[in-house]
Amino acid sequence: LAYWFQLKAYFETVGVVFPMLMLRNSALLITEKQIGKWERLDLDIEDLFKSADNLAARLVEIHSSLPVNFDPQKEHLKKQFEDLYQLAKQTDPSFLGAVAAQEKKQINGLKNLEKRLRKAEKRNHNDRIIRAQELQAALFPAGSLQERNTNFSDFYLEVGDGLIPLLIKELDPFKSEFSVIRL
Structure with missing residues (x-):
C-alpha cells in the first residue's frame, strides 16, 4: 500500500482515477504434524503469536506443579498492612512512613521470590520451551x-494439487484478517 500511495500525485497529474486499495490477506500454513507437536505441548494456536519470553512463561504456567504466581500472597500481605496502617494512624503519623516502607520492602521481596521461582521452573521445563x-x-x-x-x-510439494483449492476455500480477499490454514 505504501508504494501505491506514493503514486497518488502521479495519478492526479495524468488524470487517471486512483484505484481503490485494500490490504491483502496474510496466512500461516501449518501442517498436521506441526499442529500435533504444538498440541502435545498443551498450547493453543493463539500461543504461536506470543513472544519467546511470553511463550516460555505460558509453558511454565501450564506445566508447573507449583504456583508460580504470588498474587494471592501479595494481596494477603497488603491486607495485613492495612491493619498496620490503622494502628499507625492511631499512634504517631510519622509511623505511617515506616509502615509504607516496610510494605514496599515485603512486596518487593515476594516479587523477587516469584521471579526466582519462575526462573527455576523455566530451567525445569527447558526441553518443552526449546521445542515450542x-x-x-x-x-x-x-x-x-x-x-x-x-x-x-x-x-505445493508437500500438499500437491490440493493446495490451490484449499487456499481459495480458506482465504477471502474481502476480509482483512490473518488466517491459520491447516494443511
Whole structure:
C-alpha cells in the first residue's frame, strides 16, 4: 500500500482515477504434524503469536506443579498492612512512613521470590520451551511472516494439487484478517 500511495500525485497529474486499495490477506500454513507437536505441548494456536519470553512463561504456567504466581500472597500481605496502617494512624503519623516502607520492602521481596521461582521452573521445563520455540521459529522464519521467507513451492510439494483449492476455500480477499490454514 505504501508504494501505491506514493503514486497518488502521479495519478492526479495524468488524470487517471486512483484505484481503490485494500490490504491483502496474510496466512500461516501449518501442517498436521506441526499442529500435533504444538498440541502435545498443551498450547493453543493463539500461543504461536506470543513472544519467546511470553511463550516460555505460558509453558511454565501450564506445566508447573507449583504456583508460580504470588498474587494471592501479595494481596494477603497488603491486607495485613492495612491493619498496620490503622494502628499507625492511631499512634504517631510519622509511623505511617515506616509502615509504607516496610510494605514496599515485603512486596518487593515476594516479587523477587516469584521471579526466582519462575526462573527455576523455566530451567525445569527447558526441553518443552526449546521445542515450542523451535516450532515457532519454523512457522515464523527469522521472526517474520512465513510468506516473506518460505517459497510457495515448498508447500505445493508437500500438499500437491490440493493446495490451490484449499487456499481459495480458506482465504477471502474481502476480509482483512490473518488466517491459520491447516494443511
